[in-house]
Amino acid sequence: MIERHIWKILRESIGILIIASAISSLGGIGLEALRTKIALLVPIIILLPALNDMIGDFGAIIASRFTTMLYEKEIKEKKWWTEPELHHLFFVVLGIAVLAAIYVAILAYFIAMLKGFPFDMIMAQKVMLVSIITTMLLVFILFLVSTIGGFYVYRKKHDPDNYLIPLATALADFGSMITLSAMVMFMF
Amino acid sequence: MYPKHEVEEILFAEFISVTGGVLAGLGLTFFIDKIIAQPGLFILLPGLLAMRGDISGTMAARLGSALHRHKLNPKLTHGKIIRDNSIASLLLSLFDGIALGLVAFIATKLIFGISNPAIITISVISAVISAIFMIPLTTSAVFWLFKRGIDPDDVMGPYVTTIGDIIMIASLYLAVSVI
Numbered sequence: 001m002i003e004r005h006i007w008k009i010l011r012e013s014i015g016i017l018i019i020a021s022a023i024s025s026l027g028g029i030g031l032e033a034l035r036t037k038i039a040l041l042v043p044i045i046i047l048l049p050a051l052n053d054m055i056g057d058f059g060a061i062i063a064s065r066f067t068t069m070l071y072e073k074e075i076k077e078k079k080w081w082t083e084p085e086l087h088h089l090f091f092v093v094l095g096i097a098v099l100a101a102i103y104v105a106i107l108a109y110f111i112a113m114l115k116g117f118p119f120d121m122i123m124a125q126k127v128m129l130v131s132i133i134t135t136m137l138l139v140f141i142l143f144l145v146s147t148i149g150g151f152y153v154y155r156k157k158h159d160p161d162n163y164l165i166p167l168a169t170a171l172a173d174f175g176s177m178i179t180l181s182a183m184v185m186f187m188f
Numbered sequence: 189m190y191p192k193h194e195v196e197e198i199l200f201a202e203f204i205s206v207t208g209g210v211l212a213g214l215g216l217t218f219f220i221d222k223i224i225a226q227p228g229l230f231i232l233l234p235g236l237l238a239m240r241g242d243i244s245g246t247m248a249a250r251l252g253s254a255l256h257r258h259k260l261n262p263k264l265t266h267g268k269i270i271r272d273n274s275i276a277s278l279l280l281s282l283f284d285g286i287a288l289g290l291v292a293f294i295a296t297k298l299i300f301g302i303s304n305p306a307i308i309t310i311s312v313i314s315a316v317i318s319a320i321f322m323i324p325l326t327t328s329a330v331f332w333l334f335k336r337g338i339d340p341d342d343v344m345g346p347y348v349t350t351i352g353d354i355i356m357i358a359s360l361y362l363a364v365s366v367i
Contacts, residue, residue: 006276013280014283021291022288024238025288026291027234045220049216050206053206054209103203104210111213115214115217174234
């Protein structure tokens with residue numbers, strides 16, 4: 001028989017866990033459609049888990065920082081896009097995200113070369129572009145969703161942290177895989 | 189709002205995290221032929237990678253809270269709370285593995301017209317093997333950090349996603365090899 005504490009953890013976690021994992025997995029449909037193409041692109045395969053994690057991490061940072069700003073009343077909903085604090089958050093996260101995207105693309109291509117993948121300047125530039133554009137686009141989308149969703153949840157007097165972080169990480173997983181697949185389809 | 193050291197902390201944690209992610213990606217290249225041979229595995233992959241962070245991350249947070257609230261003795265790495273959390277995490281991994289396998293199976297069947305029931309078994313085996321390794325690693329890391337005066341809440345997120353990715357890819361390799 002399952003003890004009460006274990007049962008409590010299972011009951012509170014299972015629903016959101018399965019929904020979050022399922023949303024993440026649905027992002028893989030794009031990859032599945034291109035699987036024979038992606039299998040030949042060794043740097044992209046190496047990039048996959050890192051890009052997936054990285055965008056999820058930025059989703060969590062944006063959501064939690066935005067919630068703190070709301071609670072500390074540093075931002076107002078009216079004309080929120082003019083708030084300097086939000087501009088600052090957006091550009092700091094975007095800057096770090098672009099640096100991390102460049103680093104991860106270089107590292108992935110370098111490791112692919114160690115595995116025998118030939119160096120080709122055009123291919124290397126494409127891998128770099130895929131990494132940077134996917135990251136920038138997702139940071140922008142995550143920022144919009146966290147801001148609009150955050151104000152809505154806050155207005156309803158709920159804690160935005162409880163909604164925004166699971167939403168942002170699931171959206172990041174789903175969005176990064178779909179965007180990556182679309183980029184691979186058009187660029188390679 | 190963002191002192192320089194805070195930006196540096198995020199950058200440092202992120203660089204460590206993505207380096208681990210790249211190592212997990214390198215692991216994928218070693219059995220890419222087996223991945224291609226299993227329709228639906230690319231659908232399964234992002235969900236499996238997210239699962240370890242979700243389950244072990246929340247387990248680390250629960251243990252961290254119990255330590256902060258003095259409900260756990262930092263000198264004892266066993267006991268009821270740890271046992272309950274370990275069993276719950278193992279069961280969550282099993283149920284999530286079944287759910288993800290079903291999602292991958294149904295999506296592959298509906299969208300690509302390919303029926304591959306083996307994907308459900310692969311998902312369950314990967315989820316359970318990775319949980320068997322991640323649960324003790326997560327528990328020992330939380331205690332190790334706490335005893336050294338480091339707040340596990342600040343560090344366990346990137347640690348769990350990085351180590352979780354590597355262990356999950358290794359578990360996936362084992363599962364795909366067995367099937």
